[in-house]
Amino acid sequence: MERDKEILVMKDIVKTFPGVKALKGVDLNVKYGEIHALMGENGAGKSTLMKCLIGIHPPTSGQIYFEGNLIENYSTSDALKMGIAMIHQELSPVEHRSIMENIWLGREPKTKLGLVDHKKMYEMTKDVLKLIDFNEDPKTLVASLTVANMQMIEIAKALSYNAKLIIMDEPTSALTNKEIEQLFSIMRRLRENGKSIIYISHKLDEIYEICDRITVYRDGQYIGDGDTKDINVNELIKMMVGREVNEMFPKVTCDIGDVKLEVKNLCYGRKFKDVSFDVKKGEILGIAGLVGAGRTEVIETIFGIREKSSGQIYVDGNEVRIKTPADAKQNKMALLTEDRRSTGIFPMLTVFQNVIIANIQKYIKKTGLLNHKKAIEDTNEFVKAISIKTPSIYQKVENLSGGNQQKVLVARWLLTNPEILFLDEPTRGIDVGAKAEIHRLITNLAGQGKSIIMVSSELPEVMGMSDRIVIMHEGKVTGILDNTKDLTQEEIMRYATGQAATA
Amino acid sequence: MTSDSKKLMDQAERSRLADNKKTKVKALLQKYGIILVLLFLIIVISTIQPKFLSSTNIFNVLTQSSIFGIMALGMTLVITSKGIDISVGSVLALSGVVAASLAQVSSATTQYYPSLSDMPVILPIIAALLVGLLMGSINGGLIAFTGIPAFIATLGMMTIARGLALIYTGGKPISQFTPDMMFIGSKVGFFPVPVLVYLIMIAITWVLLGYTSFGKNVYAIGGNIKAAEISGVNVKKNLILIYGYAGLCAAVASIVFAGRVGSVHPGAAAGYELTAIAATTIGGTSHYGGIGTVWGAVVGALVLGVLRNGMTLMGIEAYWQQIVEGVIIIVAVVVDMRKNARKK
Numbered sequence A: 001m002e003r004d005k006e007i008l009v010m011k012d013i014v015k016t017f018p019g020v021k022a023l024k025g026v027d028l029n030v031k032y033g034e035i036h037a038l039m040g041e042n043g044a045g046k047s048t049l050m051k052c053l054i055g056i057h058p059p060t061s062g063q064i065y066f067e068g069n070l071i072e073n074y075s076t077s078d079a080l081k082m083g084i085a086m087i088h089q090e091l092s093p094v095e096h097r098s099i100m101e102n103i104w105l106g107r108e109p110k111t112k113l114g115l116v117d118h119k120k121m122y123e124m125t126k127d128v129l130k131l132i133d134f135n136e137d138p139k140t141l142v143a144s145l146t147v148a149n150m151q152m153i154e155i156a157k158a159l160s161y162n163a164k165l166i167i168m169d170e171p172t173s174a175l176t177n178k179e180i181e182q183l184f185s186i187m188r189r190l191r192e193n194g195k196s197i198i199y200i201s202h203k204l205d206e207i208y209e210i211c212d213r214i215t216v217y218r219d220g221q222y223i224g225d226g227d228t229k230d231i232n233v234n235e236l237i238k239m240m241v242g243r244e245v246n247e248m249f250p251k252v253t254c255d256i257g258d259v260k261l262e263v264k265n266l267c268y269g270r271k272f273k274d275v276s277f278d279v280k281k282g283e284i285l286g287i288a289g290l291v292g293a294g295r296t297e298v299i300e301t302i303f304g305i306r307e308k309s310s311g312q313i314y315v316d317g318n319e320v321r322i323k324t325p326a327d328a329k330q331n332k333m334a335l336l337t338e339d340r341r342s343t344g345i346f347p348m349l350t351v352f353q354n355v356i357i358a359n360i361q362k363y364i365k366k367t368g369l370l371n372h373k374k375a376i377e378d379t380n381e382f383v384k385a386i387s388i389k390t391p392s393i394y395q396k397v398e399n400l401s402g403g404n405q406q407k408v409l410v411a412r413w414l415l416t417n418p419e420i421l422f423l424d425e426p427t428r429g430i431d432v433g434a435k436a437e438i439h440r441l442i443t444n445l446a447g448q449g450k451s452i453i454m455v456s457s458e459l460p461e462v463m464g465m466s467d468r469i470v471i472m473h474e475g476k477v478t479g480i481l482d483n484t485k486d487l488t489q490e491e492i493m494r495y496a497t498g499q500a501a502t503a
Numbered sequence B: 001m002t003s004d005s006k007k008l009m010d011q012a013e014r015s016r017l018a019d020n021k022k023t024k025v026k027a028l029l030q031k032y033g034i035i036l037v038l039l040f041l042i043i044v045i046s047t048i049q050p051k052f053l054s055s056t057n058i059f060n061v062l063t064q065s066s067i068f069g070i071m072a073l074g075m076t077l078v079i080t081s082k083g084i085d086i087s088v089g090s091v092l093a094l095s096g097v098v099a100a101s102l103a104q105v106s107s108a109t110t111q112y113y114p115s116l117s118d119m120p121v122i123l124p125i126i127a128a129l130l131v132g133l134l135m136g137s138i139n140g141g142l143i144a145f146t147g148i149p150a151f152i153a154t155l156g157m158m159t160i161a162r163g164l165a166l167i168y169t170g171g172k173p174i175s176q177f178t179p180d181m182m183f184i185g186s187k188v189g190f191f192p193v194p195v196l197v198y199l200i201m202i203a204i205t206w207v208l209l210g211y212t213s214f215g216k217n218v219y220a221i222g223g224n225i226k227a228a229e230i231s232g233v234n235v236k237k238n239l240i241l242i243y244g245y246a247g248l249c250a251a252v253a254s255i256v257f258a259g260r261v262g263s264v265h266p267g268a269a270a271g272y273e274l275t276a277i278a279a280t281t282i283g284g285t286s287h288y289g290g291i292g293t294v295w296g297a298v299v300g301a302l303v304l305g306v307l308r309n310g311m312t313l314m315g316i317e318a319y320w321q322q323i324v325e326g327v328i329i330i331v332a333v334v335v336d337m338r339k340n341a342r343k344k
């Protein structure tokens, strides 16, 4: 295999959807044995380009050459057979089935009688899993795996097709640091074996750690490509957003007032125990910890999605009973959930409907009818403020890019104008430019005296935004630290891994 | 990351595994809980009414359960694929009258085909199976190619098949079958033939669902239709096969029905589709798709069979029996939802 030759050449790819020109004639060249990053803002067309490549959406025009041959009119299963596999942005295993059934779905090994050969399937699965050093029993149900392990299964599946080109669309957005390291080492191994990987991520540090080359797109157009080592971060950001983003974390310290929300000895089953903290008016409280530490569970419990086993919650010094999210809303709370697919968006509804759904009360006129005009105005304003890329506010949310769906949710909850705002991984999958914009909006809210509780797995984000940081480890609060200048990531990690504890 | 923190993480991993064991016991209980329910019913009924456990009565229960039990087998495939088929009762009637018309003795008082001599029993059987398969495949084709919900497609088929049965018979029942046909409703020695047919269908469905790629596709389509498509599963073809099999099961049930009752009328088996759905549901097949077992469908059918027989033996009024059945169905689904909610 010649390393410098191209395995994939995509030329002048155009893709139009009704009312949207998602790709306006873009190129992509990927070589054998390289990890190639696709970069660009939300809605730039990265996922769409990849969907064209693997046959989900055939391109409107343009040519695709794979291993030197022009390929046309093929389905996803044809693409798989040719050796092109994709790990999707929105993962899609069959949850209630075993690992081996997922990997060999649609092409199970057969006995002479034509029945499925489970024994052989088991052995074959073991062999594939060995390639990525993954020692889970092939009979394990996929539903019982962590997101990271589901991804491992997807990678194993790709390898089982003998894929030569593997596409990974934001694979790390739900992984812990340790899991990301694991993924990277597998990616490096694949590269050594001459496989090519197309890697999509909004996390710049990852791109610089793992990728050999970068291609940048903006608004469905090809902007440029080059070796990672020749492009510095500022240049890269400028290529992506078309301007310079100077302030990633525009944190301004605002006046911090009285305690707004206090939680005392909150417990929920075995998930977390004796969690106590408070948030003041105008304060941003970060909650850090490894994925699985119980951070999401804590805020979901406060918000009434789960019923606490014991403990008290006080708002403005008075104990409140919150059993359902409606109770929480009564107490002027709002929650941006972590998992946008299952608890966030209404994919079939429009951007407009998705944004106002939590705010209907606000727009009811004296006549009992909805004040459409005001609602539309507000929605448009937010769409502009956090630059949601959509042809109009009447587009169905399922047709937006992943990052733009997330922005719709952010808009929904910012619009509720809550006094206490819980944000669970608010910028997951959001590009650098919009991230800064969302950070600015959060800071503004704090400036207006709102209390904000933000869970984030990105330490720079927690440290850049928070006034104080609650750190959790295995369901317990191990520390509540003031976010001073000399606080380091290492210090937080010591609490997050349970090596240090003050609380 | 330091090696210390790695160690700590490993510890966390281990305690998580320990937790897993406890939840495993719980999961087992939830999974096989329906068998406990069946045993509980049997114990309660047989203490109140010892006659229940006599071998004659046990075979009675099995024979009575076999018809909707067979339909529940096809229904298991359908519901596992996240669908529903409410046409199987009508399809049973249609394939039943077709079989009946070909199984009459030539000396019958009102012969459907007057010029027909006694046919070998294989003929009405094949005719019935073809009718069932065809009607079912039409259901599947409608769902696959027009994208209409399974409930709507099969609702249409439910009335159409019933109408066809009425037209075919002119509204009158068909009876007086050949001895071979009646044999299907009788016994070999002490063993009822309907139960034998049921056992064969159980075996076939069990292999189909567990050991063929078709079976894997059923689970995949119900569990995550997108994943199935991306993996190259031909969803349309599989939908036709799934509903075709449900129709086929209804046809098999219709033959057993004809043999047992000795007559088929076009209004036969009205409401049987609901019993089949109930049995499947009680057996733990999830209406959210992707989960379903053959043994569950069998146990579900037995729960209903035991309950009906037991209540009759205990002299409970038929009206009350219906209420008890309804309650059990709802409880079964609530438990099923809990089970799946907890997994999340």
Ligand SMILES: Nc1ncnc2c1ncn2[C@@H]1O[C@H](COP(=O)(O)OP(=O)(O)OP(=O)(O)O)[C@@H](O)[C@H]1O
Binding pocket: A017, A018, A020, A021, A022, A040, A041, A042, A043, A044, A045, A046, A047, A048, A049, A389, A390, A398, A399, A400, A401, A402, A403, A404, A429
């Ligand atoms: N099925 C569809 N129908 C209509 N428009 C679509 C469809 N799929 C994508 N689009 C539009 O195409 C554009 C490109 O979307 P795409 O998902 O490729 O972006 P992306 O670069 O992957 O963004 P992100 O980083 O947010 O994932 C967006 O404006 C999106 O709204």
Ligand SMILES: [Mg+2]
Binding pocket: A046, A047, A048, A089, A169, A401, A402, A403
């Ligand atoms: Mg994308």
